[in-house]
Amino acid sequence: MHGPGPAAYRAVLDVRLRRPAAGIDEDRHQLAAVRALDLDVQGAPRYSRGVAKRPFNEGLQKLKALSPPREERPQKPVRPPPPPPAPPAEPSESELWAQATRGARPVERGPDTVAPPAPRGAPGAHWHPDLEAIDALRALVSGDAPFDLSDTDEYIEGRVAGLDQAVVRKLRRGEFAVQGHVDLHGLTRAEAKQAVDAYLRGARQAGKRCVLVVHGRGLHSKDQLPVLKDALKGWLASARFARHVLAFATARPVDGGAGALYVLLRRPGR
Structure with a gap:
């Protein structure tokens, strides 16, 4: 078709x-x-x-x-993501010190500046064991020690702070029965101190209440001074001995007089 x-x-x-x-x-x-x-x-x-x-x-x-062909627009290239930031570097010790002291100023020494105390080191060559007794006596004078002391050239007496004065009077009069004694004649200071410490500790553990410590008058010592008497006064007032002792007093003439001491001990466990 x-x-x-x-x-x-x-x-x-x-x-x-x-x-x-x-x-x-x-x-x-x-x-x-x-x-x-x-x-x-x-x-x-x-x-x-x-x-x-x-x-x-x-x-x-x-x-x-x-008609002219359409021009294709070129695609924009895709940018890769930026890399992550690097961690900050750790500051050095000098930088840390500079930051810590930034703005600090040195202290100007003036007339009111107090110098720091000298460091306490080991005891020097002049140190002596009897310095403990001297420290105890100084503490008694200043009121820092637990013992009250009174003495003369021939007579010494001490008691724990707060102890009834009537107890001390009874001790001074010899109204407590003496239950033992220790004789320090012929001993050096170091030997005498050790002997007194051991004897008082043992006597207290045995339940004794009153003992006699014979220290002598010092008639045979250099310059005829009662060296052990003065040392014994400081020892009994020191913390080392005070844990055993309540009071002490110069003995009556029948028990040795100025050459001996009555020592009243604490009860065991107290």
């Missing part, structure tokens, strides 16, 4: 010219115009849609061939 000739195209064009489709731009929408004409025109020859669209399709293809 042969398709329509030129007369058919002219018939379609004539219809288009005579009766344009309402509301359709024929220049821009040719296919829509043809469809409208195909529906609105009465008595016009009917042709297949392929025959009617052929001249318009060819024109569209020519227009597409003449």
Whole structure:
């Protein structure tokens, strides 16, 4: 079957010219115009849609061939993420010291500046064990020791602070029964101190309350001074001996007089 000739195209064009489709731009929408004409025109020859669209399709293809191709926009390169920041370096000791002392100023020494006390080291060559007794006597004088002391050239007496004075009077009068004694004649200071310490500790553990310590008058010592008597007064008032002793007093003449001491001991376990 042969398709329509030129007369058919002219018939379609004539219809288009005579009766344009309402509301359709024929220049821009040719296919829509043809469809409208195909529906609105009465008595016009009917042709297949392929025959009617052929001249318009060819024109569209020519227009597409003449139009410049679209330029594709180049894609922007994706930037890699920035590397993580490096951890800060640890400051050196000099930097830490500079930060700690920033703004510090040296103290200016003025007339009111108190010098630090000299460090206390080991005892020097002049140290002597009897210095303990001297320290105890100094503490008694200043009121820091637990013992109250009173003495004369021939007489010495001491008691724990707070002890009833009536107890000391009884001790001085010899009203407590003497339950033992220790004799220090012929001993050096160091030997005498050790002997007194051991004897008082043992006597207290044995439950004895009153003992006699014979120290002598010092008649056979250098310059005839009662060396052990003065030392014994400090020993009995020191903390080492005070844990055993309540009071002491010069003995009556019948028990040795100025050459001996009554010592009243604490009860065991107290």
